[in-house]
Amino acid sequence: MQEHLLEEEHLMFQDAVRAFIAKEVTPYHEQWERDGQVSREVWLKGGAQGMLCMDFPEEYGGLGVKDFRYNAIVSQEFFKAGASGVGFFLHNDVMAPYFLEYFNEAQKKKYMSKIASGEMITAIAMTEPGTGSDLANIKTTAIKKGDHYVVNGAKTFITNGIMSDLVVVAVKTDPEQRHKGISLLLLERGMKGFTRGKNLDKIGMKAQDTAELFFEDVEVPVENLLGVEGQGFYYLMHNLAQERLALGVIAIGAVEGALEHTVQYCKDRQAFGRSIGKFQNSRFKLAEMKTEATILRTFVDQCIMELNDGKLTSEKAAMVKYWATDIQCKVVDQCLQLHGGYGYMTEYPIAKYYVDARVQKIYGGTNEIMKEIIGRSMGF
Ligand SMILES: Cc1cc2nc3c(=O)[nH]c(=O)nc-3n(C[C@H](O)[C@H](O)[C@H](O)COP(=O)(O)OP(=O)(O)OC[C@H]3O[C@@H](n4cnc5c(N)ncnc54)[C@H](O)[C@@H]3O)c2cc1C
Incomplete structure (x- = not known):
């Protein structure tokens, strides 16, 4: 900051x-x-x-x-x-x-x-094989039977999915309803019928475990309900503003890291008898990226202070998520280009910034969904 x-x-x-x-x-x-x-x-x-x-x-x-x-x-x-x-x-x-x-x-x-x-270690499981953006359409059910819920269904793409010990799972306690049928349950490692699929093989974020979760007649005690039954969708929406700002924070961190490496590379690497940073194109690209990073930093920091004051709106959180992650992907691509062929080699840090960035536009709500939220807030 x-x-x-x-x-x-x-x-x-x-x-x-x-x-x-x-x-x-x-x-x-x-x-x-x-x-x-x-x-x-x-x-x-x-x-x-x-x-x-x-x-x-x-x-x-x-x-x-x-x-x-x-x-x-x-x-x-x-x-x-x-x-x-x-x-x-x-x-x-x-x-x-x-x-x-x-x-x-x-x-x-x-x-x-x-x-x-x-x-x-904790995780949150909303996304299912059949639905991601359309959260109200989840199919995992939790049907109350006496002092427990019986959970059936599957989740996918869950971060910390392999390592997590406590998972907040979005379930339908009333499968007839959309939003109002969703509740959040606390599932613990070792519950009978709660299993994990393989650690999914991703193009980036290689050290982060991402997994499928399966629920087959898992008996979850009613005391593992988080908050009030039927309020899950509201809780998720309420907390998404902070999650989306967090993705903006990740974006600016990565942008600043990628730029630092690239500036150094442009000083060290020689072509046509001079360091590549001395070419006007390189200097202009670096100048543009530095400017974008500065604007992004200011915007992210402003959102952090607004969150602290309880004033960060969901549309502003959507703006920071979409814009920060778009800038991140653009910057890491340009930084990689300035590395030439070495940028494509995994031993160079910029290659990792590049592959790690891409998912930022997808998870936490895709950037298209962010624009939907912003557009709706404008009365459309
Ligand atoms: C590495 C990784 C980690 C993840 N971690 C988690 C996690 O911890 N927990 C969790 O629950 N989920 C997690 N996810 C899932 C992620 O949140 C979803 O992938 C994301 O919400 C998109 O859902 P989907 O993949 O089903 O795509 P879909 O919803 O099928 O969307 C496909 C395309 O259609 C577009 N689209 C869909 N609806 C609309 C619309 N109304 N208007 C315009 N365009 C639309 C999307 O923008 C996208 O481009 C993770 C995903 C990845 C890749």
């Missing part, structure tokens, strides 16, 4: 996150990419160093501060460093609000400390 928006505590936290990534993440990331997932240790170490669920109350292992600047620092530093495999952003930015807002007292006691310590 821009320094004038950070206080001393944030700057100290930022230094700690950078040191953590340098010591505990970067040296292992290539191995995790080969493994298709990160280690459990990095989650536990991140939890021990206060980088998980900072907004949880201190009694449950958080920092007790509801300030999205801390979340933004974690996400931007990881993605600036090209460390896209560690799913802290999902745990902190996407999942934590559900737990803070909708856990009852018993659920808080049962799960919160384990979530903040990294012992319990």
Whole structure:
């Protein structure tokens, strides 16, 4: 974030996150990419160093501060460093609000400390093989039978899908209804009938596990309902603004990281007797990208401060998600071009920024859906 928006505590936290990534993440990331997932240790170490669920109350292992600047620092530093495999952003930015807002007292006691310590990795399962954008059309059912729900169905593309221990699953408790039939259930690793498919092979984000989940007559106790039955769609919509801003934060982190590498490359690489940055085209491209990164940084930071003040609207969150991720994809493509053939080689960091970027326009609601939201807010 821009320094004038950070206080001393944030700057100290930022230094700690950078040191953590340098010591505990970067040296292992290539191995995790080969493994298709990160280690459990990095989650536990991140939890021990206060980088998980900072907004949880201190009694449950958080920092007790509801300030999205801390979340933004974690996400931007990881993605600036090209460390896209560690799913802290999902745990902190996407999942934590559900737990803070909708856990009852018993659920808080049962799960919160384990979530903040990294012992319990979390995920959210909305998307199904047959439906993604049209969330109200999900087919996974949870039919109440006495003191439990019986869950049947399947989910796909679930981030942290292999490693997660606690999954918030969007289900139809009333299959006759669309939006109003959706509820959120807490499914735990090991529940009978809850299984995982393979770790899906993606073009990027190789160290991030993404999986299918299957539910076959899973008996989920009614106390595992999150919030109120039938309110799931509302909860999802409510929390999506923060999730979408989080994707904007990732985008600016990656843009700044990709640019840093490219500026250095343009200084080092020689052609026709000079460094390639000296060609007018390279200089102009770098100038355009620097300008776009500066505008993006300002916009993202403004949205972070609005979120902190409770003023970030869903249409503005849609704007930042769509625009930031479009800029990210454009910038990483141009940065790769400036690397010439080396940019296409996976040993060069820019190649990873490039393949990691593409999904940003798809998940969290596609950019087309973002434009629908913005368009509707204009009265259409
Ligand atoms: C790496 C990765 C991680 C993911 N992580 C998660 C996760 O943790 N949890 C989870 O629940 N999901 C996750 N997803 C799923 C993701 O959110 C969906 O892929 C996304 O919402 C799009 O849904 P879909 O794939 O079914 O595409 P579809 O909805 O089938 O869309 C296909 C195309 O049609 C367009 N389209 C659809 N409807 C409209 C419309 N009304 N107007 C204009 N265009 C439209 C879309 O924009 C898109 O271009 C992940 C996906 C990926 C790839």
